[in-house]
Amino acid sequence: MSTQPLNRIETTGSPTRLLTTEELAEYLQIPARTLEDWRHRDYGPKYARMGKRVRYRQSAVDAWLEEIEAA
16 A cells, blocks of 8 residues: 555535545545445445435545544
């Protein structure tokens, strides 16, 4: 695993931007399928299901990354 800090996703001025599974996978440099697996295992950042769609709040992703970095 790389020790380089991840660049924050451009939020266009909104700290509450909602990310798709694909956007988050690209940001974390992992396959989208990994995020899907994590959701089924109750692991990873908090997410919201909107009908069939899943969205991740940027602030929840940042909090989760800080949590696992501290572990």
